[in-house]
Amino acid sequence: MLTENEIERLRQSIIATIASPIIGSIEDYTWEAIFHYVKHIPLSDPALGRSKLLYDAVNTKTATGWSLKSLQLNSLTIVNTFLFVIQRADVIKKATQLGFPGLTEQSSPTELGTAIVSHWNNKIISSQAAQSVINSYEGILLKTIKGYEYIYCEFPLDPFDPNAFSWAWTVDKITGRSGAGLQGSVAGIPELVWYKNQKQLFRARTIPLEAVHIKVERNRLTLARYVQTVLLALQDQISTQSLDSELEE
DSSP states (O other): OOOHHHHHHHHHHHHHHHTOTTOOSOOHHHHHHHHHHHTTOOOOOGGGOOOOSSOSEEETTTTEEEEEEEEEOSOSSSOOEEEEEEEEOOTTTTHHHHTOTTOOTTSOHHHHHHHHHHHHHHHHHHHHHHHTOSEEEEEEEEEOTTSSEEEEEEEEOOOOOGGGOEEEEEEOTTTOSEEEEEEEEETTEEEEEEETTTTEEEEEEEOOTTOEEEEOOOOOOOHHHHHHHHHHHHHHHHHHHHHHHHHHO
């Protein structure tokens, strides 16, 4: 979880981000950039290309990696458990590769579920090896549409034990028929849901007691002031870098 210093850096960076009149909400790369600032990790330019590996931020000194998500919820005061996409898992297409030849949507829920877990575990294991990650985490920023309330949650991110799950198709409350979602539960608590149509795998998480709650005032710069401020700061940075380069020669 975050240190007190990191919590303050998170609060400050949220304020600075939502002050920008060209950013509507903290999501995707914006959240990744904020997290790199919070953790003092060098941030690469997205124009140089982005990896499809699992970890969006890696501290090479501590071999720690974080898979980062930002999610908008209707309310942060009444929500304890939330679902979010963790992977596109086309286990039918990759059945043979996963070691499940002949797997179809009509296969047993247990066989499908085992293939789904294998697909996700392969992602974790291969990314850990490729990104030299030993300490694996998930860093999630929850937010509301109004943009003044945030919760940061952090969870260990390790491969699943496929034998811990029980699998069953969800039931449509209206028709009573088996739904499109295959639900994996551990000790009776839903942990994963896989939708056969979109081939998307969702994970359920519960907000922990130690989650970091942050409330800020939402103040926005005018477009003119924002552009002027950034251009001045950019020019100052370029001049400083040029001077430092000359002194090193």
